[in-house]
Amino acid sequence: MMKQLFPVKHVVGYVSSLVLTALALVVLMDIPSAAKMGILVVTAVIQSSLQLVLFMHIGETDEKKSLYINIAYALFVALVTILGSLFIFVWGWYA
Amino acid sequence: MKIDATQPLEYGTDENRYKVFGFWLFLGAEIALFATLFTTYFILVNRYANGPSGAEIFEIGPVLVETFLLLTSSFTIGLAVHSMRLGLKKQMMIFLIITLLLGAAFLGVEIYEFFTYVHEGATLSTSAFLSSLFLLLGTHGAHVTFGLLWGIAILIQLRKHGLNHRTANKSFIFSLYWHFLDVVWIFIFSFVYLKGLM
Numbered sequence: 001m002m003k004q005l006f007p008v009k010h011v012v013g014y015v016s017s018l019v020l021t022a023l024a025l026v027v028l029m030d031i032p033s034a035a036k037m038g039i040l041v042v043t044a045v046i047q048s049s050l051q052l053v054l055f056m057h058i059g060e061t062d063e064k065k066s067l068y069i070n071i072a073y074a075l076f077v078a079l080v081t082i083l084g085s086l087f088i089f090v091w092g093w094y095a
Numbered sequence: 096m097k098i099d100a101t102q103p104l105e106y107g108t109d110e111n112r113y114k115v116f117g118f119w120l121f122l123g124a125e126i127a128l129f130a131t132l133f134t135t136y137f138i139l140v141n142r143y144a145n146g147p148s149g150a151e152i153f154e155i156g157p158v159l160v161e162t163f164l165l166l167t168s169s170f171t172i173g174l175a176v177h178s179m180r181l182g183l184k185k186q187m188m189i190f191l192i193i194t195l196l197l198g199a200a201f202l203g204v205e206i207y208e209f210f211t212y213v214h215e216g217a218t219l220s221t222s223a224f225l226s227s228l229f230l231l232l233g234t235h236g237a238h239v240t241f242g243l244l245w246g247i248a249i250l251i252q253l254r255k256h257g258l259n260h261r262t263a264n265k266s267f268i269f270s271l272y273w274h275f276l277d278v279v280w281i282f283i284f285s286f287v288y289l290k291g292l293m
Binding site: 002005006007008010013014017018021024025027028033036037040041042044047048051052054055056058061063065066067070071073074075077078081082085086091 | 112115116119120122123124126127129130131132134137138155159162163166167168169172173174177178181183186227270271274275277278281282284285286289290292293
C-alpha cells in the first residue's frame, strides 16, 4: 500500500527538490560572487523543470507540443521584460 | 457526452481536455504577471532610502521553513493526484487535506514574517525596495490564500459527489495551480532571499 501511495518517481522528485534547495544555500558561504548567480540560476531552473515535468505532467497528453510552446513563449515574455528593464534601468545602457 | 475510458478521469471528455489546456494558457499569463513584479523588485532592490536593506531584515530561518512547507505541500498534492488516478478517493482527500494544512502553515509563517518586518520599521511605504518586496511576496501570498479557499471548495465537492470526470478534472487543475505557486516560490527563495543575503 505504501508503495502504491508513494510512487518512487514522486519521492525522488521531492528529495531532489530538497537537495537542490540545500545546494542553493552554498551561495551564503564565502565563494566567488560570479559563481553564486550561476548556482542560483541552475538550481532554480532544475527545480522548476522538476515541478513542470514530473508533478504537473506537462508531457502526458497529445497537446504537449502546444503546452511546451505556450510555456516557452511565457518564459520568453518574462525574460524580455526582466532583462530588458534591467538593461535600461540598472545596467545603464540608455545613453 | 462522449467519455473516453482509455484516459484518466480528468481527461475523459473533450471539455475536460480543453479545460486543462485553458488552465495552462492561464498559467502562461501568470508567468508574465510575476515577471513584471520580479522586474519591479530587481530594479528597486537597492533603493532602500533611509529604511533597512534586504540583508538587514531577511532571516534565513523562517524562509527555509516556508520553503520546506511549500515544497512538501507540492509533493503531497502530487500524491493526491496519483491516488486519484488509482481511484482511491479517501487517500486522495487525506493528501489534499495535508496539502492545505501545509499551505496554511506557510501562510502563518509568512504573516509572522510580515509582522516582524513592520515591527522593525520596514513597512510598505518605507522605501521603494520595501514596496516592491511586499508587492511581490503579497501577490504570491494572496495566490496561496486563494488556493486554500479553492482547495476547501474542491474537498467539499469530492465529499458530496465523489470522484467523477468533473471533480477529477477540477482537482487536477487545482494541482496545476498549486505546483505553479511552488515554482514561483522557488524563484522568490533564490532571487529575493538568497540573493539578498549573499
